[in-house]
Amino acid sequence: MKGRGSTSTTAREPRRDDATDLRIDPAGYARGVHQVHSPNCDARPPGAAITLAVIHGISLPPGRFGGGDVERLFTNTLDTSAHPFYGSLAGLRVSAHFFVRRDGSIVQFVACSARAWHAGVSTWEERARCNDYSIGIEVEGADSIAYEDGQYERLARLLRALRRRYPLTAAVGHSDVAPGRKTDPGPAFDWPRLARLVRARLLHRDRDGRLPGSPAAVV
Numbered sequence: 001m002k003g004r005g006s007t008s009t010t011a012r013e014p015r016r017d018d019a020t021d022l023r024i025d026p027a028g029y030a031r032g033v034h035q036v037h038s039p040n041c042d043a044r045p046p047g048a049a050i051t052l053a054v055i056h057g058i059s060l061p062p063g064r065f066g067g068g069d070v071e072r073l074f075t076n077t078l079d080t081s082a083h084p085f086y087g088s089l090a091g092l093r094v095s096a097h098f099f100v101r102r103d104g105s106i107v108q109f110v111a112c113s114a115r116a117w118h119a120g121v122s123t124w125e126e127r128a129r130c131n132d133y134s135i136g137i138e139v140e141g142a143d144s145i146a147y148e149d150g151q152y153e154r155l156a157r158l159l160r161a162l163r164r165r166y167p168l169t170a171a172v173g174h175s176d177v178a179p180g181r182k183t184d185p186g187p188a189f190d191w192p193r194l195a196r197l198v199r200a201r202l203l204h205r206d207r208d209g210r211l212p213g214s215p216a217a218v219v
């Protein structure tokens with residue numbers, strides 16, 4: 001994708017992948033995406049609009065990719081004796097709406113209409129409890145290991161689909177909403193690259209005509 005979307009002219013041309021792009025249905029499920037139910041969710045507060053996407057990085061064990069332990073963690077079936085690191089995860093009840101694997105395939109754990117438990121204690125633009133009003137997207141990776149081309153492309157498609165369904169104003173890192181406590185998705189995550197991929201569809205729709213202040217914000 002290098003070079004594409006780097007000019008406003010290119011960015012506004014119709015894209016040939018529109019017909020096969022991801023779609024979020026009215027119930028908050030991504031059509032055609034593998035669904036694995038996580039019980040680690042509950043209802044959003046009444047009237048909470050979904051305005052934020054929080055990007056995370058995760059791998060279990062840390063730095064090792066593939067396998068099914070992220071899915072096991074999010075479905076409360078992880079054997080916490082299987083690796084020394086997992087002891088710190090015992091009893092943890094967490095989830096995310098989406099997980100983007102190294103090969104770019106996506107798993108959905110929680111309907112977008114529900115509140116997934118991904119951000120923890122968090123604040124964005126002086127609003128606390130980001131889980132109330134955000135979509136949590138875990139990208140399989142580690143803070144200092146380059147993410148894969150296919151992950152950026154699928155993540156961008158997912159963000160475009162979410163933007164068509166919900167009034168998203170920003171996509172930010174977990175480290176942006178929980179600074180000092182969280183570092184993911186880490187310095188290896190190429191925000192300018194994601195911004196290029198997403199801005200091609202989204203920036204000209206920004207009614208306020210402004211970008212959010214964080215360099216991590218891309219919508």
Ligand SMILES: [Zn+2]
Pocket residue numbers: 055056057118174182184
């Ligand atoms: Zn995170």
